[in-house]
Amino acid sequence: MSIAPSTEASVDTTCVVLGAGSWGTALAIQLARLDRPTVLWGRDPAQLTRLAQERRNVRYLPEATFPAALNIEPALGQAVRAGRDVLLAVPSHALRAMLLDILPHLQAGARVSWATKGFECDTGLLPHQVARQILGEQVATAVVSGPTFAREVGAGLPTAMTVAAADPEFARHLAKRLSGENFRAYTSSDVVGVEVGGAVKNVLAIGAGISDGLDFGANTRIALITRGLAEMTRLGVALGARQETFMGLAGLGDLVLTCTDDQSRNRRFGLALATGEKVDAAQRGIGQIVEGVRAAHAVRDVARRLQVEMPICEQVYRVVYEQVSPRDAVKELMARALKSEIPA
Numbered sequence: 197m198s199i200a201p202s203t204e205a206s207v208d209t210t211c212v213v214l215g216a217g218s219w220g221t222a223l224a225i226q227l228a229r230l231d232r233p234t235v236l237w238g239r240d241p242a243q244l245t246r247l248a249q250e251r252r253n254v255r256y257l258p259e260a261t262f263p264a265a266l267n268i269e270p271a272l273g274q275a276v277r278a279g280r281d282v283l284l285a286v287p288s289h290a291l292r293a294m295l296l297d298i299l300p301h302l303q304a305g306a307r308v309s310w311a312t313k314g315f316e317c318d319t320g321l322l323p324h325q326v327a328r329q330i331l332g333e334q335v336a337t338a339v340v341s342g343p344t345f346a347r348e349v350g351a352g353l354p355t356a357m358t359v360a361a362a363d364p365e366f367a368r369h370l371a372k373r374l375s376g377e378n379f380r381a382y383t384s385s386d387v388v389g390v391e392v393g394g395a396v397k398n399v400l401a402i403g404a405g406i407s408d409g410l411d412f413g414a415n416t417r418i419a420l421i422t423r424g425l426a427e428m429t430r431l432g433v434a435l436g437a438r439q440e441t442f443m444g445l446a447g448l449g450d451l452v453l454t455c456t457d458d459q460s461r462n463r464r465f466g467l468a469l470a471t472g473e474k475v476d477a478a479q480r481g482i483g484q485i486v487e488g489v490r491a492a493h494a495v496r497d498v499a500r501r502l503q504v505e506m507p508i509c510e511q512v513y514r515v516v517y518e519q520v521s522p523r524d525a526v527k528e529l530m531a532r533a534l535k536s537e538i539p540a
């Protein structure tokens with residue numbers, strides 16, 4: 197199953213994807229269907245053996261078959277040394293450890309990107325801040341985000357996303373690598389805004405799931421999305437993001453996607469809570485990462501520290517961590533003092 201030893205030429209053309217869950221698998225398929233040599237690594241060797249044999253990821257993305265250019269590599273060092281473009285698709289709680297693990301294996305001139313959505317829970321840091329602590333300033337980095345359900349990317353359905361990087365050259369390079377007939381990557385320099393959008397929308401999608409699970413109707417759902425967007429924007433701007441970013445793919449786009457479609461695990465988690473299911477049971481039932489659970493905690497901490505008002509995210513936190521009933525959470529939101537919609 198191991199890949200052939202790398203040559204200088206193959207290191208330049210090969211894309212390495214770390215994390216063989218649903219999103220890592222879909223991204224690796226997208227890269228490989230463009231005929232780019234692509235290496236996919238995951239932490240479970242037995243699962244990787246099955247991926248290599250079956251040429252699909254039965255557990256996480258069963259419907260999408262692997263293009264010929266996709267190779268599975270179980271040894272992390274070997275995988276990282278195979279290419280200069282390394283893309284991490286692991287959950288937020290695993291990002292720091294993964295970056296530490298890959299650091300000794302990075303090729304000269306390596307460029308590291310991630311598709312992780314969330315804050316680091318213990319520190320309240322965004323992914324690029326975690327990456328800077330570990331990789332330093334010299335390694336080019338980027339975040340890829342936007343409204344991108346893995347199943348639809350795996351199926352090759354038309355999709356648009358955002359690649360944000362401080363270095364515009366790297367953003368363009370990565371956007372070009374990812375883009376193809378049915379996949380269009382836009383570039384941005386607003387790393388903070390793109391990361392805040394991806395983290396906060398997961399909390400709001402839990403809220404939308406709760407609201408729909410309680411049969412509150414379309415008015416409530418849209419009020420939540422619109423006021424949620426205002427919360428996301430306030431937090432992002434307080435962290436240094438550009439306001440316009442939140443009207444783009446990684447803001448409004450991903451927010452509407454995850455709040456309205458049952459492919460979203462965060463939304464499904466909210467739907468389960470509305471039926472009275474407990475947090476642990478609801479997470480287990482979904483069987484994949486529900487980033488909004490950790491994000492609800494981190495967003496609340498960061499918002500409090502910066503004194504940013506985020507009432508919807510606060511109520512999602514209370515439902516998830518303080519056993520407040522979903523109905524009482526909605527009542528509290530509706531009872532808040534009336535205010536101007538757009539601050540003067």
Ligand SMILES: NC(=O)C1=CN([C@@H]2O[C@H](COP(=O)(O)OP(=O)(O)OC[C@H]3O[C@@H](n4cnc5c(N)ncnc54)[C@H](OP(=O)(O)O)[C@@H]3O)[C@@H](O)[C@H]2O)C=CC1
Pocket residue numbers: 215216217218219220238239240256285286287288289290294311312313314344345346347483484485487
């Ligand atoms: N799925 C999607 O549609 C999209 C997801 N994302 C984001 O991508 C990130 C990854 O999510 P996704 O792939 O969907 O999650 P999944 O739950 O589908 O898969 C998670 C993957 O991460 C692995 N993993 C879990 N913990 C660790 C760890 N400590 N070290 C290394 N690997 C670990 C799992 O391995 P194992 O199987 O062994 O547990 C599994 O391969 C998240 O931040 C998510 O928000 C972004 C856009 C779209």
Ligand SMILES: O=C(CO)COP(=O)(O)O
Pocket residue numbers: 313342343344345346398401450453454459460461462463485486487
């Ligand atoms: O981020 C996603 C789509 O853009 C996936 O959303 P969920 O994690 O809620 O499934």
